[in-house]
Amino acid sequence: MKRWWLLLVLFSGALLADDCALRGTGDLAIVIERADGAVQIVETTHNTAIARVEGLGDLSHASVVYSRDGRYAYVFGRDGGLSKVDLLCARVEKRVIQSGNSIGGAISQDGRLIAVSNYTPGGVKVFDADSLELLADIPATWGNGLRSKVIGLVDAPGRRFVFSLWDAGEIWVADMQDPRHPRITRFRDIGRNPYDGLITPDGRYYIAGLFGEDGMAQLDLWHPERGVRRILDHYGRGEKKLPVYKMPHLEGWAVAGDRAFVPAVGLHAVLVIDLRDWRELARIPVHGQPVFVEARPDGREVWVNFAFPNNEKVQIIDVETLKVTHTLEPGKGVLHMEFEPRGEEVWISVRDRDRVQVYDTATHRLLRELPARKPSGIFMAARAHRIGL
Amino acid sequence: MKRWWLLLVLFSGALLADDCALRGTGDLAIVIERADGAVQIVETTHNTAIARVEGLGDLSHASVVYSRDGRYAYVFGRDGGLSKVDLLCARVEKRVIQSGNSIGGAISQDGRLIAVSNYTPGGVKVFDADSLELLADIPATWGNGLRSKVIGLVDAPGRRFVFSLWDAGEIWVADMQDPRHPRITRFRDIGRNPYDGLITPDGRYYIAGLFGEDGMAQLDLWHPERGVRRILDHYGRGEKKLPVYKMPHLEGWAVAGDRAFVPAVGLHAVLVIDLRDWRELARIPVHGQPVFVEARPDGREVWVNFAFPNNEKVQIIDVETLKVTHTLEPGKGVLHMEFEPRGEEVWISVRDRDRVQVYDTATHRLLRELPARKPSGIFMAARAHRIGL
Numbered sequence: 001m002k003r004w005w006l007l008l009v010l011f012s013g014a015l016l017a018d019d020c021a022l023r024g025t026g027d028l029a030i031v032i033e034r035a036d037g038a039v040q041i042v043e044t045t046h047n048t049a050i051a052r053v054e055g056l057g058d059l060s061h062a063s064v065v066y067s068r069d070g071r072y073a074y075v076f077g078r079d080g081g082l083s084k085v086d087l088l089c090a091r092v093e094k095r096v097i098q099s100g101n102s103i104g105g106a107i108s109q110d111g112r113l114i115a116v117s118n119y120t121p122g123g124v125k126v127f128d129a130d131s132l133e134l135l136a137d138i139p140a141t142w143g144n145g146l147r148s149k150v151i152g153l154v155d156a157p158g159r160r161f162v163f164s165l166w167d168a169g170e171i172w173v174a175d176m177q178d179p180r181h182p183r184i185t186r187f188r189d190i191g192r193n194p195y196d197g198l199i200t201p202d203g204r205y206y207i208a209g210l211f212g213e214d215g216m217a218q219l220d221l222w223h224p225e226r227g228v229r230r231i232l233d234h235y236g237r238g239e240k241k242l243p244v245y246k247m248p249h250l251e252g253w254a255v256a257g258d259r260a261f262v263p264a265v266g267l268h269a270v271l272v273i274d275l276r277d278w279r280e281l282a283r284i285p286v287h288g289q290p291v292f293v294e295a296r297p298d299g300r301e302v303w304v305n306f307a308f309p310n311n312e313k314v315q316i317i318d319v320e321t322l323k324v325t326h327t328l329e330p331g332k333g334v335l336h337m338e339f340e341p342r343g344e345e346v347w348i349s350v351r352d353r354d355r356v357q358v359y360d361t362a363t364h365r366l367l368r369e370l371p372a373r374k375p376s377g378i379f380m381a382a383r384a385h386r387i388g389l
Numbered sequence: 390m391k392r393w394w395l396l397l398v399l400f401s402g403a404l405l406a407d408d409c410a411l412r413g414t415g416d417l418a419i420v421i422e423r424a425d426g427a428v429q430i431v432e433t434t435h436n437t438a439i440a441r442v443e444g445l446g447d448l449s450h451a452s453v454v455y456s457r458d459g460r461y462a463y464v465f466g467r468d469g470g471l472s473k474v475d476l477l478c479a480r481v482e483k484r485v486i487q488s489g490n491s492i493g494g495a496i497s498q499d500g501r502l503i504a505v506s507n508y509t510p511g512g513v514k515v516f517d518a519d520s521l522e523l524l525a526d527i528p529a530t531w532g533n534g535l536r537s538k539v540i541g542l543v544d545a546p547g548r549r550f551v552f553s554l555w556d557a558g559e560i561w562v563a564d565m566q567d568p569r570h571p572r573i574t575r576f577r578d579i580g581r582n583p584y585d586g587l588i589t590p591d592g593r594y595y596i597a598g599l600f601g602e603d604g605m606a607q608l609d610l611w612h613p614e615r616g617v618r619r620i621l622d623h624y625g626r627g628e629k630k631l632p633v634y635k636m637p638h639l640e641g642w643a644v645a646g647d648r649a650f651v652p653a654v655g656l657h658a659v660l661v662i663d664l665r666d667w668r669e670l671a672r673i674p675v676h677g678q679p680v681f682v683e684a685r686p687d688g689r690e691v692w693v694n695f696a697f698p699n700n701e702k703v704q705i706i707d708v709e710t711l712k713v714t715h716t717l718e719p720g721k722g723v724l725h726m727e728f729e730p731r732g733e734e735v736w737i738s739v740r741d742r743d744r745v746q747v748y749d750t751a752t753h754r755l756l757r758e759l760p761a762r763k764p765s766g767i768f769m770a771a772r773a774h775r776i777g778l
Binding site (some may be wrong): 026027028069071109110156204256320341343344372381382385 | 433
């Protein structure tokens with residue numbers, strides 16, 4: 001009798017205590033609840049919440065990358081915390097405090113390395129994706145032993161990471177073939193105060209937005225020997241710049257056909273770049289200072305949200321006419337938008353209403369609202385399969 | 390005692406009898422073992438085989454699409470069988486014989502509909518993705534009540550399916566907003582004998598290859614009112630055509646930057662199309678009649694395999710120089726290639742050697758071989774998140 005009882009406890013424990021879900025991971029997503037240091041795990045097939053995971057520290061400006069199997073989310077917190085969250089079992093699998101002040105991260109092309117970019121002390125740390133063991137520490141040194149804040153960290157094909165140094169005005173490429181001995185290539189004098197970076201969806205071009213001057217710095221990773229060139233130089237020339245309440249994000253880099261759509265800093269405008277020659281093709285006036293500029297996956301529309309005090313609206317740009325065709329009003333504090341991977345729906349976080357909204361992208365109709373506490377970023381697991389996300 | 394025992398059996402049964410794997414689905418893939426009517430389930434993180442599922446009927450020319458959560462593979466067999474395979478539990482969840490002779494299928498943008506294109510009787514059937522209940526039957530009628538073979542079936546944004554009629558020389562667009570009442574738009578006289586179709590990765594352009602004439606038919610789905618236009622007209626003019634042992638596949642449509650790479654029918658050549666004006670930009674001589682022409686996900690290389698009797702090799706084209714830079718020799722019967730979604734490795738099936746090979750795409754080195762019985766198609770679950778795959 002006693003033995004049976006013991007076995008039963010063991011079995012039921014394996015089933016119930018973990019409370020893990022046997023399910024596919026392709027339609028999972030994470031919603032950051034920034035004020036609570038928590039994330040919600042949601043699914044995008046029926047648009048429901050599945051679970052909540054707490055204890056992730058300071059999640060202001062948090063971002064997320066995914067393991068290549070889609071099971072684990074790596075959450076980068078502002079406090080330097082790096083947490084590996086198991087989406088199936090809804091728990092923190094591992095967690096390290098890797099610096100004093102962090103701003104984002106990336107996962108290598110092969111999924112084996114996690115890189116984190118830090119403000120304090122400035123640099124990049126690289127971890128084993130399984131164990132979160134520290135493999136490499138890359139201090140962002142420049143000048144007389146100073147250390148620069150690091151921003152705009154992305155993965156690139158060939159097991160590389162690319163990032164920018166805010167204080168130094170440099171772009172670095174780290175070749176991680178030997179993860180414990182990164183080989184760094186430095187590009188100096190790329191422009192003043194790069195504030196964010198992005199990589200084109202094919203992983204070829206790295207672009208850093210410059211806060212200290214009007215323009216962007218572009219590096220062709222197929223031809224690093226050609227160096228960094230300036231694009232969109234002086235796009236704000238002669239215009240009165242507005243105070244910048246929130247730095248635009250470049251991660252939501254919108255490429256539609258042979259055009260790219262990027263937020264202008266300090267202007268109420270989206271810039272359209274012709275990708276054939278990297279020149280400004282058009283400038284689209286919008287409701288406020290754009291924060292995220294994202295292409296619907298079929299490239300027919302570009303959706304834009306805005307910085308305070310204009311953050312109650314989302315505008316939709318038609319890619320053929322380059323005009324704003326629709327304006328939605330989700331409510332105050334629209335912080336992020338994420339399209340489902342094939343584009344049929346989009347998720348929008350509305351912080352001040354404590355809601356996440358799901359819209360049909362064909363009709364632009366609101367389909368569903370889910371409660372969430374001060375939601376900010378939304379990150380879908382399908383990012384696992386994309387370069388630079 | 391008796392009650393405990395019963396409970397124990399129930400619990401252990403739930404755990405063990407199903408033998409389901411608690412794991413992410415993002416790195417799973419299926420290898421078709423065509424001669425056995427079976428599939429292998431493999432994973433691409435450690436490159437190992439996980440399980441084998443039998444009883445899928447005639448899998449010559451089989452293809453696969455994935456549920457949006459990545460858990461289920463829908464396998465389309467030549468014998469009209471449509472099987473829903475659970476990758477986590479390694480079993481056939483549901484199976485229907487939906488026609489006498491089928492050639493491929495697609496899953497709708499929202500993941501709720503499965504469409505199958507049939508030779509006999511010619512047409513398209515649409516099923517509920519959950520239950521495999523038949524929702525719509527679209528006979529491909531033309532002329533005096535004849536029915537045409539249907540080929541080149543793809544999904545398109547806006548819950549549409551697009552396909553071509555081999556005998557009729559037509560392209561049809563089926564709007565599935567109301568799944569039980571498809572709305573069909575017919576495009577007639579698009580050219581003789583469309584043999585396969587593809588859709589660009591953004592879901593905008595549908596292209597049908599024409600076997601009955603030199604050229605391809607193109608439909609802009611953003612502007613169906615403009616009708617179908619001919620592209621690459623007379624690409625084989627004045628050249629002696631070779632006997633065609635195997636029809637090229639257009640599904641492995643290779644877009645790299647603003648160029649597309651497509652197989653020429655009956656020629657030892659890959660055609661390069663300038664996507665800005667859809668004209669032939671170059672013609673690359675290759676080892677044999679190309680079957681699959683696929684871009685590495687970063688767009689820097691295009692990999693090509695060949696029809697009998699040249700099917701022992703794979704050639705690699707450099708996208709910048711448009712030249713063949715490498716030739717691999719996996720062995721007789723190279724039937725398919727599939728890149729991992731971020732492109733670090735590629736899987737190649739080598740039928741006559743009963744092997745699947747995995748290559749590092751940066752070094753072109755063979756990393757691993759897995760045994761497989763007469764392997765043909767390889768389909769990764771990350772396809773769930775792509776338009777047109």
